[in-house]
Amino acid sequence: METLYGGIEGGGTKFVCLLGPGPDHIVDEERFPTTTPDETLGRVVAFFRRPRDGVRPAALGVSSFGPIDVNRASPTYGFITTTPKPHWAYTNVVGLLQRELGVPVGWDTDVNGAALGEWRWGAGRDADLLVYITVGTGIGGGAVIGGEPLHGLLHPEMGHLPMPVLDNDTFPGVCPYHGRCLEGLACGPALQARAGRPAQQLAPDDPIWDLEARYLAYGMQAITQVLSPQRIVVGGGVASYPGLLAAVRRHLVRINNGYIASPKLADEVDSYVVAPGLGERSGVLGALELARRELARSRGEPP
């Protein structure tokens, strides 16, 4: 019988739980809103404890909203740390799941998890250096290099890149830390604040969409300059707006202006900036891969 894993995508607005051996066979899946840690993680535990003829996951993985502590040597490893989200600061997610479910628990950021999912099974299978960006309620980015999620001092926080001023834009931005960073100027709530109504209600030819595409293209140009990824997968609710990614690609090629002399920044940009191959499951399937690796690690096997 195939080994079953549990994947958990912990987002700021919703949680997704998935049970299965991999993306081709999903035994069970559930989505519910993110409320308090007690209630939300209680539902996660209940999902994996549900009687299914003795079918239980051998390990769990979590792709979590952050910031989170990914340093195994730290006393707060496995915690969500300084999040402004009410009730969630310094929540010990990994500790609670290990205690309640008694299996190894893998752990990374939502966007590193999504990058890992796309690298393993989705639109990044041939990319040795893959970036995943989400554009929705917030903007975040993670990376996988040579099959390993990127960690350093902490983990990437690609949403908070500094931005140039476009079109004498005077919108002050919505980021409480930086004001006019990429997230502050281009996340869903920024679009809504700028337009005075939800982004979904804007006409496709509203000039706000072109401005949005240009800010996102500057963000991708910055990521390209620093990391030189082989592919950028762009997920999230805002990014799925029809035509937006195509506009981002056009502006990215224009902004690069021939400097990075690669066809990926020219004729082949369609295969450089791409939609997720796993749809909305990049993060939760990445969590499944985190689970598989954590089980191998707990057994002293190579990942």
Added chain:
Amino acid sequence: METLYGGIEGGGTKFVCLLGPGPDHIVDEERFPTTTPDETLGRVVAFFRRPRDGVRPAALGVSSFGPIDVNRASPTYGFITTTPKPHWAYTNVVGLLQRELGVPVGWDTDVNGAALGEWRWGAGRDADLLVYITVGTGIGGGAVIGGEPLHGLLHPEMGHLPMPVLDNDTFPGVCPYHGRCLEGLACGPALQARAGRPAQQLAPDDPIWDLEARYLAYGMQAITQVLSPQRIVVGGGVASYPGLLAAVRRHLVRINNGYIASPKLADEVDSYVVAPGLGERSGVLGALELARRELARSRGEPP
């Protein structure tokens, strides 16, 4: 007898050649201006052929200005590629040195080489994820992750990050590709164009220095958001101006505004943004390490 290696730092304005087993024993060293490829690489070959009682390097390494081709599977591997520098576009540096000197030749960008040198022997010895930035005639950045120089689609080009407008700055920037990118606004020639005279002639309290520090701090904030390095080593002629790095650190802490919740972006910023541990030899000593690794590779040994 210790194995001797040859390190070559190929810069846009000068070349440095160094012969030795490592930084503690430099057998010979020479610096000369970068002119045409024939003349400059001819001097490199002559330096390593010079009679020294039979002492010859077992391998060479080159830290080169770019852009360069670092893809071993590419037909132009070992070439400087699309550089605007007269005569140097599509120069086969590795091929020429291998042919003339008959030893393995390691190869990477000047800034990846410098990052490798600082990681091996300098200010980055304890950093698993290290960034090296140079601020001089141009601005460039490289990285070492887990001991390996960062390559992806091509290699990092951290100098060309998009920048916010500061103080209603109307200076158009000097970058021919992007105008007002980090390099366009803050490299040595940008300082000189802005001030109307060489940067060295500016008074220490000239407000241009504070503007320079703020642009550099935004560049480091962007690099921090994307890569999350454990340390950023800053070299180059402009960066060595007294007091400049201290001002960059202050502005970086202010710009981060508590978002990245690490002491490295607060009280410990002095150990996050640092001067090179190898002085002006980061790049050429990194080239020595590239030589050592290439020799091991040519013998099928682990690096």
